[in-house]
Amino acid sequence: MKKSICSFAFLLLILPRAFSQNTVAPAAAGFDMPRAAIPHGNIDTISYNSSTVGNTRKALIYTPPGFSRQKKYPVLYLLHGIGGDEKEWLNGGTPQVILDNLYADKKIEPMIVVMPNGRAMKDDRATGNIMAPDKVQAFATFEKDLVKDLIPYIQKNYPVYTDRDHRAIAGLSMGGGQSLNFGLGNLDKFAWIGGFSSAPNTKTPEELVPDPAVARQQIKLLWISCGASDGLITFSKRTHDYLQKNNVPHIYYIEPGVHDFKVWKNGLYMFSQLIFKPVDTTSFSKYEVAGAPAATNVRNAGYPQILPDHRVIFRVKAPEARQVQVDLGRKYDMKKNSEGVWTVTTDSISEGFHYYSLIVDGLAIADPASETFYGMGRMASGIEIPLTGNNYYALRDVPHGDIRIRKYFSKITGSWRQLYIYTPPGYDANTSVKYPVLYILHGGGEDETGWATQGKTDLIMDNLIASKKAEPMLIVMPDANVGGAAFDEAVLKKFESELKEVIIPLVEKNFHADTTATKRALAGLSMGGIHTLYTGIKNTNMFSYLGVFSSGWIQPRQGSIAAAQYDYMMANAAAINNNLKALWIAMGGKEDIAYHNCQLMLKKLDELKAKYTYSEYPGGHTWPVWRNNLFNFAQQLFK
Template sequence: MKNRIPFLFVCLLFRFHSFAQPSVKEAPAGFDIEKSGIPHGKIDTVSYSSKTVGTVRKALVYTPPGFSSRNKYSVLYLLHGIGGDEKEWFYNGKPQIILDNLYAEGKLAPMIVVMPNGRAMKDDRATGNIMAQDKVQAFATFEQDLLNDLMPFIEKKFPVLQDREHRAIAGLSMGGGQSLNFGLGNLDKFAWVGGFSSAPNTKSPQQLLPDPEAAKAKLKLLWISCGDKDNLISFSKRTHDYLFEKEVPHIYYIEPGVHDFKVWKNGLFMFSQFLFKPVDASSFPGYTILGTPATTNVRSANYPQVFPDNRVVFRVKAPDARQVQVDLGRKYDMVKDAEGFWNVVTDSMGEGFHYYSLLIDGVALADPASETFYGMGRMASGIEIPFRDGSYYAVRDVPHGDIRMKRYFSAVTNSWRRFYIYTPPGYDKSADAYPALYLLHGGGEDERGWASQGRTDLIMDNLIAAGKAKPMLVVMMDGNMGMGGGFTEQVLRAFENELKLAVIPFVENNFRLAKGPANRALAGLSMGGIQTLYAGIKNTDLFGYLGVFSSGWLPAQQSISDAQYSYIKNNLPGIQSNLKLLWIAMGGKEDIAYNNCKNMLSKFDDLSLKYSYNEYPGGHTWPVWRNNLFSFTPLLFK
């Protein structure tokens, strides 16, 4: 071996440099090119007896610059892909060059790297049909070969530390799946686990981590990386999504690329620098080059992208524009690149759904890369930020109901109108009569709001499947009366008539509904909450349940609210007798309706009107209202 230097010098480098996590987010140019004038490690082939396979097997072992049998080393087991063997990394990945260069810069903790053959069978060559069942099975069998044969051999032959804190496993493609399967399945053996472009052999997240709390306690680092154009990225993302939901610290690293060694070499460069050092898990969300395309993007659109720390990258092509901004309530100035694309990275955004627009030379437009939603009084773009507690509106393997659109002619408005209606699983095959919730949108929205932005069908599907809510129909009507505003006495009265004289009769004539106030509920958000107050409290002979989300009488509506308070005072015994539940919810003090609501509740207290109150922090936003629906519907029709 050439240019060997004393191990003491390596230790000094480690002492002064290696306790820092990587300061870069991708490998620099030349990271995999051999440099002269620096110390080099050594790669040897070793043979070990495998009782698992019943033969002698081979592996490559990299020992670092200054290697000495008088010292103890940590170990990284580095696994190949389905078409490779123990030499795949050596020939294509240049690990010895990558690691030598990192050692020379003082960026690695001393370790040896073992590159085994992960195909645990007697004929372990990558020949013939590499996808044959016996060869694929051999990759699973390797777990026993690794744990029972190879690791004991390495720990006997080399001066290595033999505790889990000094043992890591990582691999590419099939080897990435093995690393996640074996590493997370043996947390008593490995504290550092990395999967590069992990293949379909990767177990489901629930199988990988049936006990997330144990993983949190034992793992030093869990690394998941992939190229953004890799067809196998879904296996990495499903693992990341589960880890995110269960709050298991990890790095989800996405970079430009496909399923090749450009990506995997960069993965080794980044992953190896974390190993066997103190780590700061709070910094993990920052270690990625690209974000994940938002779920609200149109099909195949790469942008907007959401980073793990909830920053968002927006990108739009407008080569002739003079100024482009993203309007998310706060306006972000975008910067044009040489190709005519405008780009910006936002601050970390709140979880859940947000409306946004592009402002191109001052004109508000929908982003062509985003799905559009009717909100803010017009069609706008929307972006969904991953929500750790949002599993209640995730698509799950449960029976699903339908959302249907129905047109009806309204004698109240003398026009054709429409509503959306959720029917629960099994509705068409059942003869049962169902209770109904009439659910109202906010100002600037319409009947599509709860059906689309609100995720009503998924919330109801999951609640019903869990036995937490009764099967019910949910009617999402249009609360816009076309009379120049939603808050005057005239407009509120027109809404009340539309609800009572047009919508309810049509629904009850065309769907199987149980009749009477005990089987009807009325609820709404913001403007819909005011409509619920106006039409609900006066009609407790129609509605036994009322839900008011992020709402309260406005100061400008004092004459209407005073009339309602007077009505409550004069009819309190009948209201209390008829009304099974008045449920009022706010989005915390940051909700713009908070003070109006508190003033209204103080009047209710003076009148001795019974109600239940709930706060879910988040402001005047869809994440709050989704949670309101999730919390309110289990209380209905008991």
């Protein structure tokens, strides 16, 4: 399913690079190289008394070419990162060179730039353990030092404007987090705010901008930039997502790069050209956002890359190939350049996990740049499209459970097999607790790894349990492949025996499992949904909850499995309705390949007066849908 784009402003984010007179282009070659035949500003060291720290502190100050004490200047406070001090920008970013060149080209307003030490403590050097708690705390303490000590010193000793409209703050990494924290936390003092590759010290968006209406009114420019391959990009992205959702104008500029001065110097170059000038907020959305490597890429692989609108850029080097395609449900023809590199950009891809393959001269293979997963009956590449908004399967700072692997010999199949099992947080410590159990089944062409990897079961449950939306439970993920055609009755019956005679006794003997029917649930997707219907409906004395995802019996024919099932349900309607606390049926919308069969089944269930709950989540027959199904179904269980 293609992801819809909700606003025209966001659509502009993905247009090709085209900078109007109201936008600023990225730095060209030579922007940070000294020019001899132009006026130059000066860099000096200043000392000021800090009542916050209780000693004299140092900062660097840049005064522009032609500086005169007979006129007034706006001020930019430019902050360093966690491993630097007041000289980090000077040594790594040569801001005086960048600004001198911009003045010579008449691209920026004359301004004073103050580069302080953002580590507000008596021993403020970047020595020893820079991550020590007292040093990290000192970066937060600097807010008071900045507002109460440094700004008053600058206003007393330099010819500067003292109102918020003439004061800006920006910084890199830790200093980027400080800039967002201090700038947005003191809108009475700063009208221009910039965060370059902001670090984990950045407050949550809700803390930064608790009142979007006030922010819209007071902020003249809010700039957020980062390298697309920077591991800290999530902190910039979450802020951008929140601001966009709440219609707070800002520039979100993502460029190719990592966590280094190449990105930060370009941030200063662009940000400095926009401040202390009239601002056209309608131009903000025109700034390019580069693609970021997918989280499912193997280490150090730059492609595939995901664009903000969820289009994907694929690239593969195959100089001898005659034709290369990407098969992502739809096939995309790739184009080869003179170096033998094939590339293509897809349409917008829906959020979550998707299988894909490269087709090289007709042969489907896994992309060597991507992690592989067992799906489609073979190992295939997979790509994870980030989920915006409330990411319920994000890795969060909450107690985490474990996914364990249990090998066992099956008397039903006569072979060694294995299952995966999720144990909730605190499982090993709480040995006296008996946990309810959800048995959850994969789809056709998959195996026991599906729910554990593609399904993100552990993260979904960790977050639900931490927020008290779901009961702590065991989740058993067995291999439902027992040989033969998936929908043959003999196969369905064989897995029923495997589950009842081998898997459940194994789990209840070896894990802290509650053995009562009211504390046992069965669910599955697609083929696993058929197993759930076949085994679950026949054994409601064993399972009190059934979840059927993207599945359904076909139109019953005389003598078919479905017809036999419906006959059984009719004969045992009272017991089934009495035993089942929930029969939860979900589909991935009309584009789900099982949608038609499911609707026929629902009509039949209505005729039989069977109690069920039906839900739809758009996305088709895909893992994004099934993750959401688990997220919602788990909240219904064992209450």
